[in-house]
Amino acid sequence: MAIELPENLKQKTPLSNIEEAAYLWILVTAEHLKAETAELFKQQDLTAPQYNVLRILRGAGAEGLCGREVGDRMITRDSDITRMLDRLEGRGLIRRERQTEDRRFVLAFITKAGLDTLAKLDRPIVAWHRKRLAHLSESEMRTMTGLLKKVLKG
Amino acid sequence: MAIELPENLKQKTPLSNIEEAAYLWILVTAEHLKAETAELFKQQDLTAPQYNVLRILRGAGAEGLCGREVGDRMITRDSDITRMLDRLEGRGLIRRERQTEDRRFVLAFITKAGLDTLAKLDRPIVAWHRKRLAHLSESEMRTMTGLLKKVLKG
DNA sequence: TGACAATAGTTGTTATAACAGCTATTATTC
């Protein structure tokens, strides 16, 4: 039995290759969800990576994080953390401070303005997640994340 | 029970929100797979969207496709098909031709050079897919794609 | 038929991503 593909792809020759189909479903679904959340972030003039960085820094709290650590924690790898932080700093959403012990590190912290910006998004985002996945049971979500985890670790 | 998150995210406060966890797993897995395949495409100096376009045009064959149709079939929405096709045309991988019946349409076709480029990638890519997902059973892949489909349609 | 809407594509502009090479600082090793 040929496996179904995302509609829009409209592949004529049904893929014989179930692995490629699985791969495509993961990518297409991710892309779709990403596009939807991008709309939410835009309310506060943030891109998805920018929102991601702010959340990371909120999580880090008063200790802050250096650029490399921020990069490691991101969902999508960003090849240029420096200038991304530049922009956020320029908007006053974060601040930076060079460490004195090891002067190679520049720690980044979220500011009050950054926290306020995030706060305005918190409720809509939780609401979006709940609503967007409301039609899956908890067990379905666990099964799916379990399988995705297996894919990732592979 | 708190659901596990992708390692690198290192969230301190475990998410209470299983929906958000599911969402993150989808995105992180997709991102990871995308990064791996990007390496393959780079062998032929192609980005993932460029490879995607060439495959779409190969699928379309001698009939070709107009820009909008190409855009519809892409995995990741591209906001600027025109210039992406410009670049591929500049490299001789595709050619374009304005339709005579309805002069609004510009049809794109893959060239011999484009087909050759794709051909060099076909085997490595099939091999990559098989190897990358070899540790999942066919039934696991079907379950996963079924759930992803449910997410997407939601 | 003529105004207006719809569609396909192009172009200009700005922001961001990708890549490579660079400086500053600290760790390692002989």
Added chain:
DNA sequence: GAATAATAGCTGTTATAACAACTATTGTCA
């Protein structure tokens, strides 16, 4: 302790993405 490697981050450049305004062509309908 000097040479070297390793790490963090910065900078320059090019390519691409995102957004909006614009042209050309065709469809709709009073």
